[in-house]
Amino acid sequence: MKKLPWQYEFEDRGDVVAVRAQSGVTLNQMREYFGMDPAAEPCFYNQDWYLKEDFAATTATDGEWHVLHKNVREEWRAKMPQDIEAALAGNERLPTAVTAAFVFFVYWYETGGKRLWEHDFVWCSDTDHNGDRIYVGRYEDPTGVNKNGFNIHRHLALRPAYSAAPEVLS
Numbered sequence: 325m326k327k328l329p330w331q332y333e334f335e336d337r338g339d340v341v342a343v344r345a346q347s348g349v350t351l352n353q354m355r356e357y358f359g360m361d362p363a364a365e366p367c368f369y370n371q372d373w374y375l376k377e378d379f380a381a382t383t384a385t386d387g388e389w390h391v392l393h394k395n396v397r398e399e400w401r402a403k404m405p406q407d408i409e410a411a412l413a414g415n416e417r418l419p420t421a422v423t424a425a426f427v428f429f430v431y432w433y434e435t436g437g438k439r440l441w442e443h444d445f446v447w448c449s450d451t452d453h454n455g456d457r458i459y460v461g462r463y464e465d466p467t468g469v470n471k472n473g474f475n476i477h478r479h480l481a482l483r484p485a486y487s488a489a490p491e492v493l494s
Contacts, residue, residue, distance in 0.1 A: 328429070328430065328433055329357060330345060330346050330349050330385075330426075331345075331346040332344060332345045332346065332426070332430055333389075334430055334431075334434045336434070336435075337391070339393060339394060339395070340391050340392060340393050340394060341391070341392055341394055341427060341430075341431055341440070342389055342390070342391045343389070343390055343392075343426060343427045343430050343431075344387065344388065344389045344390070345385035345386075345387065345390075345423075345426045345430075346385065346387060347384065347385055347386055347387035348384045348385065349384055349385040349422070349426060350380065350381060350382065350383065350384045350422060351374070351379070351380040351381075351383075351421060351422050351425055351476065352375060352380050352381050354368070354422075354425055354426065354429065355368045355375075355380075358429065358474075360473060362471045362472040362473060365437075365472060366429060366432045366437075366463075366474065367472070367473045367474070368473050368474050368476070369470070369471065369472075369473030369474060369475045369476070370471065370473060371475075371476070373478075374452070374458075374476050374478075377452050377453060378453070379420070379421050379422070379448075379450035379451070379452065379458055380421070380422075380476070383420060383421070383422050383450065384422060385422055385423065385426055390419065390423050390427060392419055392423070392424065392427050392440075394431075394440055395441070395444075396441060396444045396446060405418060405447040405457050405459075405479075408447060417449065418447050418448055418449040419446070419448055419449065420448055420449055420450055421448040421450045421458050421460050421476060424446055424448055424460050424461065425460060425474060425476075427440065428440050428441070428460075428461070428463075428474055429474070439463045439464070440461070441461035441462065441463070442462070442463050442464050443462055443463075443464060443465075443466045444461055444462055445459045445460065445461045445462050445475065445477070446459060446460055446461045447459050448460055451478075452478050454478075454481075454483075455481065456478040456479055456480050456481055457478065457479045457481075458476065458477070458478055458479075459477050459478075459479060460474065460475060460476050460477070461474070461475060462475050463475070
């Protein structure tokens with residue numbers, strides 16, 4: 325397994341993992357380093373919609389300690405991120421996508437290939453240029469349909485551009 329090119333500190337604290345990354349690492353830099361080929365894991369899931377988005381191109385690790393849960397909370401499955409944010413404790417917040425990704429890859433290397441959120445997506449604090457919320461994770465598709473890779477997606481909000489053009493059956 326190749327060595328990570330960025331400096332970091334790592335602590336496994338039971339149900340949570342703590343990571344302090346060097347400052348200045350972006351999602352796009354991580355994607356460039358890890359690539360998108362599941363034959364050379366770990367990798368990113370092959371998609372490029374986010375490359376020009378600020379959260380991927382300019383938002384970077386901040387050099388501070390970040391403590392993330394190793395597993396998603398069951399009571400927050402299928403909940404909208406704003407509802408989760410309203411229920412968070414005073415010392416909790418949703419991570420940025422770059423923080424979640426960095427912690428994921430550090431954990432992979434530090435544990436010999438164990439995966440955080442292997443089949444789950446994690447809401448992030450970031451939004452894209454349209455204001456759509458970002459979520460990441462789910463390295464492996466439990467149905468086996470999609471290739472492995474760290475996923476980055478956006479939750480599309482309904483806007484006037486979304487409508488229907490029904491087919492007329494004869």
